[in-house]
Amino acid sequence: MPVDTRPIILTGDRTTGPLHLGHYAGSLKNRVALQDSHRQFLLLADAQALTDHAHDPAKVRRNVLEVALDYLAVGIDPAKTTICVQSCLPALAELTTLYMNFVTVARLERNPTIKDEIQARGFGRDIPVGFLCYPVAQAADITAFKATVVPVGEDQLPLIEQTNEIARRLNHQIGHDVLPQARALIAPVGRLPGVDGKAKMSKSQGNAIPLSAAPEAIRDAVRRMYTDPNHLRAADPGTVEGNVVFTYLDAFDEDREAVVALKEHYRRGGLGDVAVKRRLDDILQALLAPIRERRAALARDPGHVLRVLRAGTLEARERTQATLDEIRHALGLFTFDR
Amino acid sequence: MPVDTRPIILTGDRTTGPLHLGHYAGSLKNRVALQDSHRQFLLLADAQALTDHAHDPAKVRRNVLEVALDYLAVGIDPAKTTICVQSCLPALAELTTLYMNFVTVARLERNPTIKDEIQARGFGRDIPVGFLCYPVAQAADITAFKATVVPVGEDQLPLIEQTNEIARRLNHQIGHDVLPQARALIAPVGRLPGVDGKAKMSKSQGNAIPLSAAPEAIRDAVRRMYTDPNHLRAADPGTVEGNVVFTYLDAFDEDREAVVALKEHYRRGGLGDVAVKRRLDDILQALLAPIRERRAALARDPGHVLRVLRAGTLEARERTQATLDEIRHALGLFTFDR
Numbered sequence: 001m002p003v004d005t006r007p008i009i010l011t012g013d014r015t016t017g018p019l020h021l022g023h024y025a026g027s028l029k030n031r032v033a034l035q036d037s038h039r040q041f042l043l044l045a046d047a048q049a050l051t052d053h054a055h056d057p058a059k060v061r062r063n064v065l066e067v068a069l070d071y072l073a074v075g076i077d078p079a080k081t082t083i084c085v086q087s088c089l090p091a092l093a094e095l096t097t098l099y100m101n102f103v104t105v106a107r108l109e110r111n112p113t114i115k116d117e118i119q120a121r122g123f124g125r126d127i128p129v130g131f132l133c134y135p136v137a138q139a140a141d142i143t144a145f146k147a148t149v150v151p152v153g154e155d156q157l158p159l160i161e162q163t164n165e166i167a168r169r170l171n172h173q174i175g176h177d178v179l180p181q182a183r184a185l186i187a188p189v190g191r192l193p194g195v196d197g198k199a200k201m202s203k204s205q206g207n208a209i210p211l212s213a214a215p216e217a218i219r220d221a222v223r224r225m226y227t228d229p230n231h232l233r234a235a236d237p238g239t240v241e242g243n244v245v246f247t248y249l250d251a252f253d254e255d256r257e258a259v260v261a262l263k264e265h266y267r268r269g270g271l272g273d274v275a276v277k278r279r280l281d282d283i284l285q286a287l288l289a290p291i292r293e294r295r296a297a298l299a300r301d302p303g304h305v306l307r308v309l310r311a312g313t314l315e316a317r318e319r320t321q322a323t324l325d326e327i328r329h330a331l332g333l334f335t336f337d338r
Numbered sequence: 339m340p341v342d343t344r345p346i347i348l349t350g351d352r353t354t355g356p357l358h359l360g361h362y363a364g365s366l367k368n369r370v371a372l373q374d375s376h377r378q379f380l381l382l383a384d385a386q387a388l389t390d391h392a393h394d395p396a397k398v399r400r401n402v403l404e405v406a407l408d409y410l411a412v413g414i415d416p417a418k419t420t421i422c423v424q425s426c427l428p429a430l431a432e433l434t435t436l437y438m439n440f441v442t443v444a445r446l447e448r449n450p451t452i453k454d455e456i457q458a459r460g461f462g463r464d465i466p467v468g469f470l471c472y473p474v475a476q477a478a479d480i481t482a483f484k485a486t487v488v489p490v491g492e493d494q495l496p497l498i499e500q501t502n503e504i505a506r507r508l509n510h511q512i513g514h515d516v517l518p519q520a521r522a523l524i525a526p527v528g529r530l531p532g533v534d535g536k537a538k539m540s541k542s543q544g545n546a547i548p549l550s551a552a553p554e555a556i557r558d559a560v561r562r563m564y565t566d567p568n569h570l571r572a573a574d575p576g577t578v579e580g581n582v583v584f585t586y587l588d589a590f591d592e593d594r595e596a597v598v599a600l601k602e603h604y605r606r607g608g609l610g611d612v613a614v615k616r617r618l619d620d621i622l623q624a625l626l627a628p629i630r631e632r633r634a635a636l637a638r639d640p641g642h643v644l645r646v647l648r649a650g651t652l653e654a655r656e657r658t659q660a661t662l663d664e665i666r667h668a669l670g671l672f673t674f675d676r
Contacts, residue, residue: 046672047435054439055511057669064672085672093432097385097475100468101392108467129446129471130438136467137435173393310674331395334384334402334423336648 004039009185010147012043012086015063016053019070020208021284022192022201025251027151028074030187034151035080041145041316042071044309047087048137051130052121068305070211073295078308084316085309086141091320095140095327100133102169103162108132113158139163143170143179144320151185160184174330189251197226197244212295215285222281227273234272245276252283342377347523348485350381350424353401354391357408358546359622360530360539363589365489366412368525372489373418379483379654380409382647385425386475389468390459406643408549411633416646422654423647424479429658433478433665438471440507441500446470451496477501481508481517482658489523498522512668527589535564535582550633553623560619565611572610583614590621 011031013019019028034040044067049060064085071083086092108114114135118127130137135158142150142163150160160182167179193199194207201208209221225245231238240246240263249259262279265271298305328335349369351357357366372378382405387398402423409421424430446452452473456465468475473496480488480501488498498520505517531537532545539546547559563583569576578584578601591597600617603609636643666673 050436050439052439057511057671061670061672085674087666087671088674090428090432093435094428097431097434097468098388100471101388101390101466103467104464105467105470106464126442126444128439129441129443129474130435132443133438133467133471173395309672313674328425332399333395333425334399334647336423336426336651 006037006039007149008145008147009034009038009040009149009151010043010142010145011040011151012045012141013067014049015044015046015060015067016049017063017203018066018210018212020201020203020210021288022208023070024074024211024287025189025192026153026187028070028076029189030151031081032075035077038149040081041147042076042081042083042312043086043141044068044083045086045141047092048134050087051128051134051137054128054130064309065302065305068309069295069298072298072305072308073211073291078312082315083308083312085313088313089144089317089320091144091317091324092137092140094324095144095320096133096137098327099136099139099166099170102166102173103136105132107162107165108135111135111158111162113156116155135159135162136166139166142182143167144323145316146180146323148180148182149185150182151187153191154186157184170327174327176330178326178330192251193226193244193247195221195225195244197242209284209288211288211291213288213292215289218284218288219281222277222284225277225280227276231266231273234274235269237269238266238271238273240266245273245280248280249276249283252287253279344375344377345487346483346485347372347376347378347487347489348381348480348483349378349489350383350479351405352387353382353384353398353405354387355401355541356404356548356550358539358541358548359586359626360546361408362412362549362625363527363530364491364525366408366414367527368489369419370413373415376487378419379485380414380419380421380650381424381479382406382422383424383479385430386472388425389466389472389475392466392468402647403640403643406647407633407636410636410643410646411549411629416650420653421646421650423651426651427482427655427658429482429655429662430475430478432662433482433658434471434475436665437474437477437504437508440504440511441474443470445500445503446473449473449496449500451494454493473497473500474504477504480520481505482661483654484518484661486518486520487523488520489525491529492524495522508665512665514668516664516668530589531564531582531585533559533563533582535580547622547626549626549629551626551630553627556622556626557619560615560622563615563618565614569604569611572613573607575607576604576609576611578604583611583618586618587614587621590625591617 031040044064046060046064050057053060068083114132138159139162152160164181167181170179171177192201194201194205195209196207198205198207209218227243227245228239246263253259262276266276369378382402384398384402388395391398406421452470476497477500490498502519505519508517509515530539532539532543533547534545536543536545547556565581565583566577584601587597600609600614604614
C-alpha cells in the first residue's frame with residue numbers, strides 16, 4: 001500500500017446540540033470538499049463540551065449521536081473521513097496532563113480566545129479549571145493526530161498559536177521534531193448571522209436553522225428573516241449590507257451573477273423582500289431536503305451510526321496512542337506494555 | 339476467596355530523588371507497619387514529579403527505580419503492598435481532565451498548600467498549569483483507588499479536603515455515592531529536621547542521610563550534626579530542644595527511658611556531644627545496615643524490581659480503569675469496548 005502523503009486535518013464539533021446552517025456554510029461543506037485531498041479526522045468533542053457542561057453530561061452524550069447524524073447526512077464519508085469520539089481516546093487526556101507542565105497559568109490567561117469566552121460565559125473567577133485549560137486539551141487533540149491543517153475561524157487563531165508553542169517546547173525538550181507545526185485554514189465563508197440578524201447563529205438563541213429543519217420550519221425562518229427595517233415598500237430603495245437574506249444568498253446561491261443583479265435591483269428599488277425571500281427559500285429547501293432525508297434514514301438505523309463511530313474511534317485510538325507512545329519514549333518516561 | 343474488607347490506603351512519593359532517613363521516619367516505617375491491616379497501594383509519582391521537573395524527565399524516570407529500591411529495601415512487601423508507576427495508569431489522567439470541569443480556578447488558588455508551594459518554588463505567575471492543578475490530579479489518584487485512608491503531613495490536609503469536595507461533587511452529579519470520602523492519617527512522627535538543624539531534610543540541601551548511605555557517610559553526618567552551639571564543654575549544661583541529635587534519638591532510639599535519662603543528664607551538664615553522637619551513630623548504623631545491604635542486593639537484580647513494578651502497575655491499571663469505567667457509565671458518557 002502506498003504511503004498516504006496527504007496533509008492531515010483535525011477538526012470537529014463540541015457535542016452540545018445538533019448542527020445548523022451556520023455549521024454547514026462555515027465548516028461542513030468544506031470538510032466534504034476536503035475529504036479526498038486530505039487525510040481528515042473529525043472529533044466529536046464530548047470531553048471539551050464537558051468543560052462548560054459538567055452539570056449536564058446526558059445532553060453531551062445525546063448530541064454525540066446527533067452531530068454524527070449531521071456529519072453523515074451532509075456527505076461526510078466514513079470511508080474517507082475518520083469520525084471519532086473524543087472522550088474515548090485516553091491518549092488525549094494523557095497528552096493534556098503532560099502538556100500542562102509545559103504551559104504557565106499566565107500564558108493561558110493571556111489567550112485572547114479564552115479571555116473573550118470567559119467574559120461571554122460570565123464565568124469571572126469561577127471559571128472551571130477544565131475551561132481555562134481547553135487550549136492545552138486542544139493542543140493535545142491536534143498534535144495527537146499530527147495534524148498539519150486545522151480549519152478554524154479567525155477568532156481561533158490564538159489556539160493554533162498555543163498548539164504550535166507547545167509542540168515547539170516538546171520538540172526542544174526531546175531534541176528533535178516529534179510534533180509537526182499546524183497551520184490554520186481560515187474558512188472561506190465567515191460566520192453566518194442568525195435569522196434575526198444577530199452576529200451568531202445559535203440554537204440557544206432560537207435564531208438558527210437546524211440541518212434537520214422541516215420544510216415549513218425553513219419557510220417560516222426565511223419569512224421572519226431580518227432584512228432592511230427601512231425597506232417598507234417594494235418600490236423603495238433597500239440596503240443589502242447587514243440584510244440577512246442577502247448574506248444567505250451570498251453563502252448559498254450558486255448563481256453569483258444573479259445575486260449581483262438582485263442586489264443592484266434591491267438597492268435601486270422595485271424589488272420586494274417577499275420575492276428575494278422566495279428565492280432564498282427555494283435554494284435552502286433544495287439544499288436541505290436531501291440532507292434531511294438522509295438524516296432521517298440514518299436515524300432509523302442507529303446501529304449503523306454506532307458501527308461507524310466505533311470503527312473510527314478504534315482507528316483514532318490506535319493513532320493517538322502511537323503519538324503518545326512516541327512522545328513518552330522520546331522523553332524517556334517509564335513504559336509497560338499494555 | 340473472601341472479600342477484602344480492609345481499609346484502602348493510597349500513598350506514594352514523587353520520583354525526584356532516592357529517599358532518606360526523613361522519609362523513613364515520616365512514612366516508610368508506617369507503611370511497613372500498615373501493610374497487613376490495610377490494602378495498600380504505593381504510587382511512584384512520576385507524573386506529579388513532572389509538574390515541576392518537565393525540563394528533566396530523565397531524572398524523574400531514573401528515580402522511579404531508585405524509590406522502588408528504597409521501598410523494597412525497607413521491607414515493603416510486594417506480595418502485600420501494590421507498588422505502581424503513576425504515569426503508566428491512563429485512568430488517572432482521564433479522571434484528572436474530567437475532575438478539572440468540577441473545580442474552579444479560584445478554588446485551586448485558595449488552596450493553602452498550593453499557595454505555600456508556589457511561594458517556596460518562586461513560581462509567581464509563571465506557575466506551570468500542571469502544578470496549579472496537582473490537587474486535582476491527586477484527587478484523581480486517591481479516588482481512582484477508592485482509598486479511604488491517606489497518610490499525610492499536617493500541611494497536606496487541604497489536599498484531602500479538595501479530594502473529598504470533588505468526590506462529593508461527582509456523587510451529587512451522579513445521584514448516588516460512587517466515590518468514598520477519604521480521611522487523613524497524620525504521621526505519628528513529624529518532619530525530621532536536616533542534620534544541619536534546618537527544618538526540612540532534603541537531598542538538594544545536602545543535609546539528608548540517604549537510606550543507601552555508607553557507614554562512613556552516616557558517621558560523618560552524625561559528627562557534623564547540629565547540637566547546642568552554646569554547649570562548648572561536656573561539663574556545661576546543654577539544651578535539648580532544637581538539638582538535632584536528640585530529635586533523631588526521639589525518632590529512632592527504641593529505649594525511651596534511656597533517652598529521657600540522657601536528656602536529663604545533658605541538660606544538667608556532664609554529658610558531651612561526642613558521647614550522645616556515638617549512641618546515635620550506633621543506632622543509625624544498626625537501622626541502616628540491613629536496608630543498605632538489601633538495597634544493594636536488589637540493585638544487582640533490576641529484572642526483579644522491574645517485574646515487581648510491572649505486576650503492580652498492571653494490577654493498579656485494572657483497578658483504576660474499573661473506577662473510571664464506573665464513573666463514565668454513571669455519568670452516561672459514550673463508551674466503546676477497548
